[in-house]
Amino acid sequence: MASVVIYTRQFCGYCSAAKKLLETKGAKYVEHDATYAPDVRQKMIEKSNGGTTFPQIFINNIHVGGCDDLQALERAGKLDGMLAA
Known part of the structure; x- marks a missing residue:
């Protein structure tokens, strides 16, 4: 996995929508809550090359993007392959 x-x-x-989609796929994930943690938010921005919106998602250290991007991967039939790798 x-x-x-x-x-x-x-x-x-x-x-919430992104986590729900991942959960329906049976994917386990590590969640970093940046609500009250500016250092976590800064790390997210650096890791995502400037992504400031939430969520920011990474699969096998590849920046997927946000919820819309994750859902687009699902619609294109590519998410299962990425999660299986």
């Missing part, structure tokens, strides 16, 4: 990391913040509908 792939290594999945997701940077989130509390009360974020997109974060």
